[in-house]
Amino acid sequence: MTMADKERKQLNRFVKRTLLACLPLLAIVVTYIAIDPFNVIWGFNPMDKVAEKSEPFNRSRLAVEAYLNHRDSVDYNAFLFGSSRTIYYSVDEWKHHLPDDAVCFHFDAAWETLEGMLDKMDLIKEKGDRIKYAILEFHADQFADTAHAEIPYRQDFRLRHSENVFAYHFRHFMSALNTDFLKVYIPYLFTGKMEDTEENKVFESPMRGYDPVKNEIDYRNFDDEIDTDSTAYFNRYSRHYQKAAVDSVVPRMSDERIALLREMRRRLNADSTDYRVILGPSFYRHVNNSTDVALLRRIFGVKRVYDFQHLGVESQSNFYDNIHYRYFIADSIMTMVYGK
Amino acid sequence: MAFNSIIYALFLPVVFLLYWYVFARRLRIQNVFLLIASYVFYACWDWRFLALIIFTTLSTFFTAKLAARGQLRLWTGINIVVNLAILFVFKYFNFFAESFAQMMSAVGWEVDAVTLNVVLPVGISFYTFQALGYSIDVARRQIKPSSDIVSFATFIAFFPQLVAGPIERASSLLPQIEHERRFDYTEAVLGMRQILWGVVKKVAVADVCAVYVDRIFSQPDMYAAEFGASTLVLGAVLFAFQIYGDFSGYSDIAIGSARLLGIRLRQNFRYPYFSRSVTDFWGRWHISLTSWFRDYVYIPLGGNRRGVGRTYFNIFVVFLLSGLWHGANFTFIAWGAMWGVAYVVERMIFGKVTYTDEPRLRNIMSMIGIFIVAVIGFAIFRSPSISFFGHYASLCASSSLCAIPSGLTAMAYVVPFLVVEWLGRRNSFSIERLPMPAWVRYLFYTFLLMVVLFANSKPETFIYFQF
DSSP states (O other), X not given: OXXXXXXXXXXXXXXXXXXHHTHXXXXXXXXXXXXXXXXXXXXXXXXXXXXXXXXXXXXXXXXXXXHHHHTTTSOOOEEEEESGGGGGSOHHHHHHTSOTTOOEEEXXXXXXXXXXXXXXXXXXXXXXXXXXXXXXXXXXXXXXXXXXXXXXXXXXXXXXXXXXXXXXXXXXXXXXXXXXXXXXXXXXXXXXXXXXXXXXXXXXXXXXXXXXXXXEEEOHHHHHHHHHHHHHHHHHTGGGOOOOSSOEEOXXXXXXXXXXXXXXXXXXXXXXXXXXXXXXXXXXXXXXXXHHHHHHHHHHOGGGEEEOTTTTTTOGGGBSSSSOBOHHHHXXXXXXXXXX | OOTTSHHHHHHXXXXXXXXXXXXXXXXXXXXXXXXXXXXXXXXXXHGGGHHHHHHHHHHHHHHHHHHHHSOHHHHXXXXXXXXXXXXXXXXXXXXXXXXXXXXXXXXXXXXXXXXXXOOOOTTHHHHHHHHHHHHHHHHTTSSOOOOOHHHHHHHHHXXXXXXXXXXXXXXXXXXXXXXXXXXXXXXXXXHHHHHHHHHIIIIIIIHHHHHHHHHHXXXXXXXXXXXXXXXXXXXXXXXXXXXXXXXXXXXHHHHHHHHHTTOOOOOOOSOGGGOSSHHHHHTTSSHHHHHHHIIIIITTTTTTSSOHHHHHHHHHHHHHHHHHHHOSSHHHHHHXXXXXXXXXXXXXXXXXXXXXXXXXXXXXXXXXXXHHHHHHHHHHHHSSSHHXXXXXXXXXXXXXXXXXXXXXXXXXXXXXXXXXXXXXXXXXXXXXXXXXXXXXXXXXXXXXXXXXXXXXXXXXXXXXXXX
């Protein structure tokens, strides 16, 4: 046997043993592909999930599917961009403030990122639609680079801004292995029922209704609960309320975030969009620092940026939890923003 | 392309298979392939900055050749000035321009700072220092200038250590590239094992700690008010483990990847948190940078040959420069200065405290002492500004240290990691030797793999990429 043959034999042995060591990983990958918990490989109809009256954990995808399913028959031109907080902005209420030609659509996502918002604007442009009217609702934490540190398995459905396809699937794969996610997802997989516990951050809470054309979720069941027995509601979600005596100012946003905001402005200006930028309140008082607020005003224009970060923060009755303010707060914000 | 990305998980096996199955025993072609792979690796960040690497490569290669023919100091000097100028423009210009404007403003002169809208090229400090080391070694006639541009370009751009070290010496890496490599089964197995351990450090230690560190450092007031100073202290401790897991994990992956290709890189970390003195710490932390500064700055400054006072001054200057090397921020300079003072004070009191043996449990008090100094240093390092650190430190002093801190969960990863590090401290990396039956070893690999997969961490960029 020559030296080269000997070396080749060793090489083959090494490759075989490495593959053997990787078998457990392979088994996990195969299981993930077969189950596809985030529905990013095999596809699914999100409306099936909605029929169960429980929002799927991939609300961003739900929004995208709803938009794609209806845009041929509905000429959307008014879009609400933002996180789950925009759910409480009633489209009908918004329409009162807009000209008659406005056709509104909720284009939000749970834990929406700036990249996710830009992705959605990209999609609208790609489909040849115009953003004539828009609301951009921001939460202070959205400007932090660590925005998703709390719930790492919350994922954007669409490819993130400038993310390649491998990274996209790798991100979902790693999220599916998150033990907090598995704790909730595995029981769901076997029972088909979601657990609406305080610890559950996989599924959204049960909703009262869903309008697929506007992509509007109706959570007024929370209002009903609070109206009926507010103490019971606040006790049930007590861990979701962190009373803060003073503001928690989030650090200055990075250049990367600023570039994304500038890109948003460019897109909206290209469409001559009539838009408003809203900085909404949060009960736990996470607020932007004044430099960033000034920067936002410089980017989007003083007349377009509305700072409501301190609106109603003194009372938990204005909030469903730490960050979601109630329908009536959203209504009053829209009234103030549009000056009617 | 980051080591903790899926792209690298695909890239490395492809390079490995082509390297050994297709190009083995054809040195020239194998080196060309390695160079292309390295450039592809770097281009995945920003292909435009490849021009900088190529420029550094060509200027260093040709000035070294010219220097060897005569006018040694002139050509070496030109290359050093040119490369440092590039580094300065990309890394420090804005910092110095803004600092100058602020300084002028403080004395009543309003100056508009001219700043450049440039992005910092990944790894520029690492490959620039490697190239400068080569130039100086040639000038000192410690090595002969390379005559093969492909080998030399591969030496500068060798992908496992291109963006975050270890900073290699030409005398060690270049001959390995210039000579035919043979596949060595044992080396390859150790390489894989070191990669696995590096990934564990990065994903299950650094990234797990990062989740808590980011939260605590972003809202220290809130954490101090709600959980007490103990959480802030824990935040600083966790950052010490984050940066160690992050950087030494990167180094392990780099060394392991190179081993797979039949190339040995130098050890960059040697269990620094088991150090028993400041001197000992700096012999264990970022070894390749420390020794670079020793050989190319400290010794040319006179080292310890010009009296005690000058020795202390030289030590302090080296630490200050080492801090500045990390980036254009006063916190890095303060970090370097802090270590400089600690090093000098230790030397003044105890003389040069070095050890030839490995640490033992009876050294626990000195290890804890040095660890505390390291934690304070890294808290400065992690702070966005000096004033932030001052505020953070005052919060630590003003609220309760006895409360149960938030973020203790991370210790579930840190403590077992420390135990493994302690048990393996006689090896070049903790799990280098696994004297156990093959099936137990495979089970152990599977366990580590599961730890990585289920660590619940959020993939973070390697900290040292920014340097």
